[in-house]
Structure formats: structure tokens, C-alpha cells
Amino acid sequence: RHRSSVTLEHGSKRLGKRTDPMMGVWRNYGLGQFIHWGLYAIPGGHWDGKYYSGAAEWIRSWNEMPKNAYDELYKVFDPKAYDPKAWAKQAKDMGAKYMIITTKHHDGFCLWPSQYTDYSVAKSPYNKDIIGPMVEAYDAEGIDVYLYFSVMDWNHPGYRSKLETKEDEEAYEGFKEFTRNQLLELLAFYPSTKGLWFDGTWDQAWIQQAAFADELEEEMRSVIPGLIIGSRFRADENGKRHFDTNGDLMGDYEQGWERKMPNRIEDVNGNDWDCVMTVPENQWGYHSDWKGHVKSSVELIEMMVKAASLDGNFVINFGPDGQGNIRPEESLIAKEVGEWMESNAEAVYDCGYLDWEKQDWGYYTRNRKTGNVNLVVFNYPASGKLRVKVPKGIKIQGIDLIGTNGGTIDLEEIHRDEYFLGLPKGTDHTKPVVLVMKIVEGD
Ligand code: FHN
Structure with a gap:
């Protein structure tokens, strides 16, 4: 591939795949675990006796859910059953080589005690860091940890989806500083982090921050050398996401395969990629009442093998409940996938096209x-x-x-x-x- 004639200041930084050892490790994972956990696990897809049919982690955006009631949920966040060692053991038995945890989802609630906001575990009755012990437990099992971070933040007063006025722009500057602080804080608190998994980066206001995001990405990479960041973090100066104006991948791997998969090797354009998959059709956070098709372990194994056959990693999502219990359906999936992996993993780990x-x-x-x-x-x-x-x-x-x-x-x-x-x-x-x-x- 070669660059077309457009010169970009904030486009792709590299043509072709990364060739360093850390990315080599990433490439060979085969199977990962995603965990979506936050305040949304408390209502679990219900409010005031009503059923929310959207994705449980989006319940705050539902018109039946009063925003202020949602924003008060942190006052009852006290997951007594949270046992990171047991989660890590289960992930290990499933065969996961890496995991991604939602440090902060769109609602803005932080699972680590961030000094930059009061909206965190530190102000909940739980009053302890969730992320630290999780990183420690997964590290101890030899599972690499990646931090999910939503740039979109429904709780921060400076967050805007569009910048329409001078006031918006000023407020957003504060939000950008806050975002940078939180990201650097996460990397400082959890230095064994292997990468960041970004989300909530589709709003116009963020897309316009090409220079800021580019600089911040560099800064994060300098804090943890080898850090792995996918294609969802920043846009180029023309507002192109994932692939820049020249069609070159931004970031280390393509992050566009969410609940869908490529079918042919041509679909992945020679790039690294991951596929993140829900067990039901579209629920990431805990929804107590799954409706519709729920994938079996064999369906998930087939997707994982297909991903490996097309040079990608496959990541299965878990949504623990508000007390920190992994639901029985997901535990069964972990067990069955793990049983199959126990004797067949050599067809997945270190494998490609x-x-x-x-x-x-x-x-x-x-x-x-x-x-x-x-x-x-x-x-x-x-x-x-x-x-x-x-x-x-x-x-x-x-x-x-x-x-x-x-x-x-x-x-x-x-x-x-x-x-x-x-x-x-x-x-x-x-x-x-x-x-x-x-x-x-x-x-
Ligand atoms: O809106 C989120 C969604 O809740 C979930 O976190 C997924 C995971 O990839 N990402 C967003 C949708 O693209």
C-alpha cells in the first residue's frame, strides 16, 4: 500500500501492522473477555416496574428513567459479591488471554477513585477501588488487562456532543483537560495496563479535536511504551474515523467489528482487528431479563475460530449484576468454552489466516x-x-x-x-x- 497524495498532520502514523513484540502478543491472544460493569447493573434493565428493551448500560438515556434518579444510584453501589480473583480464575478457565474492563462507561461513573470527579466508587458505600484489585487478580492469572474508557461522559458538566456557542467551546476545553487528566491518572494508577479500549468517540465535538487527541495519544504512548490503542480514539483533521482521509488505519488495530464479523480476508485490509461480541443480541451491561436469541457456547466458539482464521481476536462480553455476581448463563458459557479450549486451544492461540x-x-x-x-x-x-x-x-x-x-x-x-x-x-x-x-x- 502506499500513501495517496494527501498530506495529513493527524492521520495514520504507520502503514501496515505494528511489528513489535507487544503487538505480537496481542495478535496471538485469540480469545479475550470484555466486562461491562457500572451503575446500570443496579437497575438491570428495569425502572419503576417497566422494562427497558434497549441495551441495559444505556438505561439512563431512556425517557422512563429520570436522569437524577440514575445519577443517585452511586449512593447504593455496594457490590458485596465482587470477587476479582474469582472473575479472573473464571476467565482463565475459559481460555481468555486478555480482558477489557469498563473503567468508565457513557454515564461517567468511574470504577476507580478518580481525583478529578466525585462521581466514582470513592463516593459510593463500597468506597474502594474496583479496578486496582481487578488488574492485580487478572495479572496474577497471566491475563493482560486493557482499560475501556468512554470519552462521551453524560455526567461531566463540560461535555457537549456539538459545539454551537462560545460557551460550549469554553466548557469543552474544561472537559478535554478532564479527559486527559483521567487517562493519565489511569495509566499512572495501573501501570501494568497493556492498552486502552476507547468508546463514545463519535460525537461531532470530539471528532473536531484531531490535534488534541493526536497529541494526547502520543502522550499516553510515552507513559507506557508499547501501549496498544485501537482505531476508535481519534479522528483525522477531516473528521475521518477509524481510517484516515487516505484510507489508512488510525491506531494499532481496527475496532469497527462490534457484534459483527468480517467474512473474507479482504474485509480486514491486512490490518489487525478484534471483534467484541455480546452473548444476547445487544446487551453489554447487566440486564436481568434477556429477551431474544442468546448465543450458545458452540456459536461463540465458531465465531472465535472464524476470527482467528481471518487474523483477528475474539472477545466475549460479560455483564455482572449490581452485587458483582456473574450471571449463570455467562458462567455456563465460560465453562463450556473453557472445556473446548482445554483440548483444542492450539487451533486458536497463535493462529491466523x-x-x-x-x-x-x-x-x-x-x-x-x-x-x-x-x-x-x-x-x-x-x-x-x-x-x-x-x-x-x-x-x-x-x-x-x-x-x-x-x-x-x-x-x-x-x-x-x-x-x-x-x-x-x-x-x-x-x-x-x-x-x-x-x-x-x-x-
Ligand atoms: O454504546 C456502547 C455500548 O454500550 C457498548 O459499550 C459497546 C461496546 O463495544 N460500545 C458502544 C457502542 O458502540
Whole structure:
């Protein structure tokens, strides 16, 4: 790729992927956990006996929810069941290699005791930092921590979505200073943070702050060298988000895959990316009464493998309740995904795209460290045989069923460069089946 003729002061800083070790670690995570937790977990999608059908973490914006009542919820925030070690253990057992926690969502409530606002855990009856012990617990499990931060802040008096008057502009200057202070505070409080996951950056007022955001991004990167920041933080000077005026990615990875996934490698333009996914259709924070389709662990495993097959990370969201309990549906997902990962993770961790013709039975992933090819079967063929077309010059050296099935595969050459792999009778395919193939290249 090359730059087109437009010169940008606040566009993309780099062409192509980052090549440093820290980004290499990020690229190989495969699976992450998102946690949306805040005051919205207290009403849990209900107010005054009425049901809110939107995303629970947006309840403050519902016209049945009096804003002042919402803004008083911090006075009852006292999550007695909060046990960060148990959360981290569960995430570890699920197979998550990184986690993202909402330090502050759109409502502005801070889960850390920020010195720049009174609207934080420090003023709640809980009166303790939530983030510190969480970072410590996840770090202890070897799970990298990323801090979610919403720039949009419904609580800060200086926040504006548009700057229409002189007064707006002045107020917004205060808000920008506050945002910078909070971000630097977070990095100072939690220096093991691996990256920031930004959100709430779509409003006009913020889009116009290209120079400020660019400078702030640099500043944050200088505080924690190697810090990972995706494409949602800043816009370029022409107001372009994610991709700058020249079409180049802003930030270290594409953050546009929310509750949706790419289908082909062309969709990701050679960039790193993550997909963040809800368990129900669209609930991030705790909603006590999920309606509509709720994803099964097998559906989520399929999305995770698909993400790996297209060079992306997959992140499953959890929304603990107002007391700090992880709901049973999510605990079950964590358990089932973890059981599958226990024996099949080598088809996900360290894995990426393989440029072989896509087959109907599922996905190929290639292990970047071993060079092995994984076949992850979601559509089990009635014949019990998998068709595999290899590019010219590739020889199959060995192939094994892994995981709970185990066993050897019957390899039948159909004609040059095309094979049937016969799976043993009785292979359990109630869960995705994984085959690992050793290949050699050359004639
Ligand atoms: O509005 C938020 C939403 O509540 C949630 O936090 C997601 C997570 O990616 N982000 C925003 C919508 O894009």
C-alpha cells in the first residue's frame, strides 16, 4: 500500500501492522473477555416496574428513567459479591488471554477513585477501588488487562456532543483537560495496563479535536511504551474515523467489528482487528431479563475460530449484576468454552489466516509458531470425510484428530492436490472437531 497524495498532520502514523513484540502478543491472544460493569447493573434493565428493551448500560438515556434518579444510584453501589480473583480464575478457565474492563462507561461513573470527579466508587458505600484489585487478580492469572474508557461522559458538566456557542467551546476545553487528566491518572494508577479500549468517540465535538487527541495519544504512548490503542480514539483533521482521509488505519488495530464479523480476508485490509461480541443480541451491561436469541457456547466458539482464521481476536462480553455476581448463563458459557479450549486451544492461540480455498466443513487456521494447519469442523459431513484442497507444492506429512476424540485419520488422495480425510467412526461431533495437520512445502 502506499500513501495517496494527501498530506495529513493527524492521520495514520504507520502503514501496515505494528511489528513489535507487544503487538505480537496481542495478535496471538485469540480469545479475550470484555466486562461491562457500572451503575446500570443496579437497575438491570428495569425502572419503576417497566422494562427497558434497549441495551441495559444505556438505561439512563431512556425517557422512563429520570436522569437524577440514575445519577443517585452511586449512593447504593455496594457490590458485596465482587470477587476479582474469582472473575479472573473464571476467565482463565475459559481460555481468555486478555480482558477489557469498563473503567468508565457513557454515564461517567468511574470504577476507580478518580481525583478529578466525585462521581466514582470513592463516593459510593463500597468506597474502594474496583479496578486496582481487578488488574492485580487478572495479572496474577497471566491475563493482560486493557482499560475501556468512554470519552462521551453524560455526567461531566463540560461535555457537549456539538459545539454551537462560545460557551460550549469554553466548557469543552474544561472537559478535554478532564479527559486527559483521567487517562493519565489511569495509566499512572495501573501501570501494568497493556492498552486502552476507547468508546463514545463519535460525537461531532470530539471528532473536531484531531490535534488534541493526536497529541494526547502520543502522550499516553510515552507513559507506557508499547501501549496498544485501537482505531476508535481519534479522528483525522477531516473528521475521518477509524481510517484516515487516505484510507489508512488510525491506531494499532481496527475496532469497527462490534457484534459483527468480517467474512473474507479482504474485509480486514491486512490490518489487525478484534471483534467484541455480546452473548444476547445487544446487551453489554447487566440486564436481568434477556429477551431474544442468546448465543450458545458452540456459536461463540465458531465465531472465535472464524476470527482467528481471518487474523483477528475474539472477545466475549460479560455483564455482572449490581452485587458483582456473574450471571449463570455467562458462567455456563465460560465453562463450556473453557472445556473446548482445554483440548483444542492450539487451533486458536497463535493462529491466523491460511490462504487455502475455504471448505464448507469449517475453518482453517495456521499456527504462526509451529506452522501447523488446523482444521476446525463445524459442519460435520454426512460422509464423515473432509475435502481438503492444498495449494500446489504442499505435502501433507501427518494429520491427527486432537482434543477429546483423538485418533488417526484416513488420508485418501482424490487427485493431485486434493484429498479426502476420513474421520474415525464414532467421532464425537456434538462439539467442533479439530484436526491438526503437519505440512511440508516444496516439490
Ligand atoms: O454504546 C456502547 C455500548 O454500550 C457498548 O459499550 C459497546 C461496546 O463495544 N460500545 C458502544 C457502542 O458502540
